[in-house]
Amino acid sequence: MLIQMVNILGPILAMTLIGYVMGRSSLGLETRTLSTVVILVATPALIFNTLTSLHVTPETIGRMAAAALLCLSLAGGLGLAVLLLVGGSVRSFLPPLMLPNSGNMGLPLVVLAFGSEGMQLGVAYFFVVALVQHTVGLSIYAGTLRLRALARQPLIYSVAAVLLVTWFDLPVPQILLTTTEMLGGMMIPAMLLLLGTSLASLQIADLRPALMVAVGRLLIGVLSAAIVIFVLGLSGVAAGTVFLLATMPTAIISYVFAERYQRDARQVAGSVVVSTLLTFVCLPVLVWTALEISGGGLPVSVAQE
Structure with missing residues (x-):
């Protein structure tokens, strides 16, 4: 089990550390460009390639999407109750409590922990989180409903294409599979580099709320x-x-929106940093729990790597 845990957590920590060092060094990392490429290109490509090449059924997609939506709804309700109880700002701190960083940290973890099956299930869960982040999360900070933002998300069209292919059992040209596989392959390492760079640039303004x-x-x-x-x-x-995707730390996108709409951005930035560090400390327990929940072991292909 110890070797399995090292094999799972080691790459996550190593790539995040590389991003952190680059963020602190004079070389820097053009995070805006890289994050744009990840959101507009790599993520839709990964979703399409994973859910079509691995022949994920619509039932599986629906089940994981429902799990994601229910987790987010429960997290939103619990977060709202906590903020009302302590008198915290709902518009500033509900998204950090509600929206997990299922992309930057969650997907790499489930891939390393559960192999290709974890990849397909994780992607089917993650796309719902990403869509909610860019609609509900954005609307909370903006103070008005922004459903139009959904139409600007390439994710929604990628998922629509997946459902079309799976429902009608349409053949996907090999050139499209190869292209999306190559583009999607950069998503996970790029997200971990962005996570590390973000940790290097964000600061803790007030430790208590964070x-x-x-x-x-x-x-x-x-x-x-x-x-x-x-x-x-x-x-x-x-x-x-x-379990893994729902327990991830505060999503970095919360800070991006808080800064755009001037909603306690410094405090939200601090919550991202502290939440991420706390999750890193708890990762061995979280991963061990996830493995126990799943049946107590890794897929043979992963365990042998």
Whole structure:
């Protein structure tokens, strides 16, 4: 188990550290350009390639999408209750409590922990999180409903293409599979580099609210994951994947929106940093729990790597 944990956590820490060092060095990293490429190109390509080349059924996509939506709804309800109880700003701190960093940290973890099956389940979960981040999360900070933002997300068209292919069992040209495989392959390492660079640039302005949000995000993630796994009767890798993705730290996109709409951006930045560091500290326990939930072991192909 120790070797398995090292094989899972080692690459995550190494790539994040590389991004952090680059962010702190004079070389720097053009995060705006890289993040744009990841969102507009790499992520839609990964979703399309994973869910079509691995022949994921519409039922699997629907089940994981439902799990993601239910987890986010529970996290939003719990986060709102906490903020109303302590008198915190809903527009500033509900997204950090509600929206996990399922992309930068979550997907690499489920891929390393559960192999190709984790990849397909994780992608089917992640696209819902990404869409909610760029619609509901954006709307909370903007103070008005921004459903039009959905039409500008390439993710939605990628998912629509996947459903079209899977429902009608359409053949996908090899050139398209190869192209999307190559483009999608850069998403996970790029996200980890961006995570490290973001940690190097963000600062903790006020430790108390940052620590409260960080602890709240972790506890809300664990609770929402446990409820959803029980309610939907999930088991095996699906349950482990939902647990990992739901318990990830505060999403960096929350800081981006907070800064754009001037909603306590410095405090939100601090919550991202502290939440991420807290999750890194808890990663061995989180990964061990996910493995136990899934059945207590890794796929043979992953264990042999």
